[in-house]
Amino acid sequence: MTTSNSSLKYNLFSPQGRISRATYIAWSLIAAIISLIILLILSSAFLSADISSLDLQNSEEISTFLNSVSFIQLPIYIIGYYFLIIFTIKRLHDLNLTGWLSLLLFIPLINFFFGLYLFFAKGNISSNKFGEPRVALSWETAVAWIYIIIMCLVGLIMVSALMQLATLL
Template sequence: MIQNTSQNIQSTKDFPYSVHGRFGRLSYLAWLFITSVLYSCALVVVTLLGLITVATYNGEAVGIQDYIGTGLGVITLIALIIVIIGAAVLSIIVSIRRLHDLNKSGWLCLLFLLPIVNIIFGFYLMLAPGTQATNNYGPVRITEQTEKLIGILYCIFLATIFVLYIGALTFSAALMTQYNDLQQNGLTENSIQLDQSSIENDVPASEPTI
């Protein structure tokens, strides 16, 4: 019995950015967050280094056109593209491992290319429970305590952003409706005033009595 249990559980001592293995929901959220942090840090570093280097090279601060026109600016731009592609690849790898936990093929990540479908697919990866035993892609992977903490915090962060976004949309829609109502009421009042003015102008003046 102990042997079967050990066969159904995978150690966390594996390379997270490998397409082999599985990720539970909290591990998936944790490594998505870590990937986002790495991407943001690399993006800031590359951008700042490029701007500082170009400004120092020219002896003064330069505009965006001068920045792109220099050799160092092109190198920085290439580095920026590499960082963006690298972050996308790491995110895909993390998603593939999550699909493996659901006993699904990693090729389903192509659904991220479809508008609207990618949103639904993203929620599916975050919410769907994985298989409880060994599946076609290996045994269950233990979620570390650090991954649980980061995953929960990231989940709370995403939920907060989602609620704020929905609230902003609702508030904007309410303001737009109120603005349209006020505009419609203003047009109605102007129309009534114009009608009254035209009626007064059409009424002939009464003749004086003798």
């Protein structure tokens, strides 16, 4: 199976098939960044258009305004979660597990450990009941490593901040 031929014919946005750890990590990051950019653009456009006429003394008007901002953001969240579920199903297939386990993403606390499992578990090297393995493209691997390094740095910063906070208390 050659990478170039299979990647051209491979539909990343379908729940069928498999994706590797690197592909899962890279595309999860890309989907999150795209969702964040779209949310920021829509929110800033909405805020700049309507905030000038907003009466800041009227709590009911502020509540209505914030609800309408949330209503605009809801479709973006739904689309983002759709892609996250598709990527998770494909990653589960790489582990030779059913895609129904992707529903664990919606259970608080369990979703954290489930996400760690998806990030660190090694997929089947050979074909399984969900098909042939898809080799991660080189740029997907690079993006995945960048994401891992950034997350490690963020973790170190958080631990350092918590240690500083503990000394202040």
